[in-house]
Amino acid sequence: MLKYEDLTVGKTLTVDVNKLITRQQLQQYAKASGDLNPLHTDDEFAKKIGMPSVIAHGMLIMGQLGKYVTNLAGDTATVKQYKMRFGAMTFPNDEITCVAVVKSLSEHEGKSCAALTLYASKEQDTIVGTGQAILEFH
Template identity: 55%
Template sequence: MRAITIISFSELQPNVALPSFTKPAVTKMQLVQYAQASGDLNPLHTDDDFAKSIGMDGVIAHGMLIMGFLGQYVQEIAGTESLVHQFNMRFGAMTKPGDAITCGGVVKQLTEINGQPAAELELFAEKAPGERVGTGSAVLLYTNPCN
């Protein structure tokens, strides 16, 4: 994953796509590690036999892992120029081991919150072009909008 160049407030324009980044393919080991770290030990995420017994093809990633990817993306966009004021995500399709997740977004609008310049973003996480596993939004408050 490459780092995103810091984007200053003056560079943002409504309806303009933000740079994206792609996480490496999700692995089964990553799902086991995330289960242990998060305390979400549902075998749907770590045990293929269990997942198959309930009608799945195999294990699926935790939704919150994908939200973490999107949160990392928002923080990369925010950099040191802004603060993440709001962030949310709605889950979509399932993510399976082997899926590489691309996070991206677009500037919805530029506004002010309590006199501070802000950017409202629409976000997405997808495993293939057009195959979204999540959508969301964030608001960035720019602490030094002149840069």
């Protein structure tokens, strides 16, 4: 459980390693999101446009990073802000690792807050997304 009093600026928080991205997951996400672009589901199409294979939806990776932040907050904090920028492409069989570093600690309207810098990466520290979140502690 994350506690405000245990945080310090520069502290790296718990690392979360997600399961491998699968083709089935990409198919399911395409249907659920309504983003049926064949770049995410059809290898032949992806190869025709110069890609080695299909790529994961950027929003799927954003969701994984968002889930990580929500899990960090747990019952002790509320996610007050979350944003992400996309980096490198994610392919089937990539494993996404999420990590947060405490950027700053502050008080806002009588509540303790922690600003986090977020990273989603795959093998060899290739960044697939970076972001920021603010946690407000109860």
